[in-house]
Amino acid sequence: GAGVSQTPSNKVTEKGKYVELRCDPISGHTALYWYRQSLGQGPEFLIYFQGTGAADDSGLPNDRFFAVRPEGSVSTLKIQRTERGDSAVYLCASSSNGGIETQYFGPGTRLLVL
Amino acid sequence: GQQLNQSPQSMFIQEGEDVSMNCTSSSIFNTWLWYKQDPGEGPVLLIALYKAGELTSNGRLTAQFGITRKDSFLNISASIPSDVGIYFCAGQGGSGGYQKVTFGTGTKLQVIP
Numbered sequence: 001g002a003g004v005s006q007t008p009s010n011k012v013t014e015k016g017k018y019v020e021l022r023c024d025p026i027s028g029h030t031a032l033y034w035y036r037q038s039l040g041q042g043p044e045f046l047i048y049f050q051g052t053g054a055a056d057d058s059g060l061p062n063d064r065f066f067a068v069r070p071e072g073s074v075s076t077l078k079i080q081r082t083e084r085g086d087s088a089v090y091l092c093a094s095s096s097n098g099g100i101e102t103q104y105f106g107p108g109t110r111l112l113v114l
Numbered sequence: 115g116q117q118l119n120q121s122p123q124s125m126f127i128q129e130g131e132d133v134s135m136n137c138t139s140s141s142i143f144n145t146w147l148w149y150k151q152d153p154g155e156g157p158v159l160l161i162a163l164y165k166a167g168e169l170t171s172n173g174r175l176t177a178q179f180g181i182t183r184k185d186s187f188l189n190i191s192a193s194i195p196s197d198v199g200i201y202f203c204a205g206q207g208g209s210g211g212y213q214k215v216t217f218g219t220g221t222k223l224q225v226i227p
Binding site: 004033035040041042043044045048050055056091093098099100102103104105106107108 | 117118120144145154155156157158159162164202204206212213214215216217218219220
């Protein structure tokens with residue numbers, strides 16, 4: 001399809017483990033966003049990429065969280081030493097160039113840390 | 115992180131009834147957005163508002179951008195079962211070309227057939 005895709009759709013891990021979540025944006029979209037959605041809450045901004053660079057990473061909660069987008073398309077969100085509080089749905093969105101253009105969301109990765 | 119205040123938190127309505135929900139913020143936004151999220155899916159944009167006072171419709175949906183730029187409401191007329199889901203408001207603002215989106219806490223809508 002032509003939409004934003006995310007893998008895996010579900011991830012169960014143990015406390016202290018490392019996880020990687022992948023996002024494939026819409027082809028040609030230069031802007032890519034990661035959000036975290038806890039149960040019963042709205043999405044909370046984590047990081048914004050414009051091309052290959054992180055233009056705004058002010059939403060990353062701490063240094064255990066890191067994201068990359070080395071070729072300006074696919075992005076990976078990396079979480080080190082996972083904690084139970086990291087359990088949430090991680091949403092990725094992309095837009096054509098990061099201004100007021102519509103952000104298109106993927107289905108999310110449901111992360112459960114045991 | 116900051117989340118906008120949305121009300122009501124949840125609502126049960128009869129099919130055919132009209133629905134109203136609103137969103138308030140302590141900050142001014144340049145754009146107000148309304149999204150719908152179905153279970154297991156990401157949010158989907160319903161309506162975007164770009165100017166204070168603007169009233170915009172999309173089918174049975176009508177939304178307004180408050181004059182103060184700190185609030186917005188969404189109305190759904192003649193509700194149908196497929197309107198079930200969680201509705202999020204979002205404010206978009208910032209300087210230059212980058213416009214950060216801040217989401218509300220959501221309104222869960224249940225429609226009774």
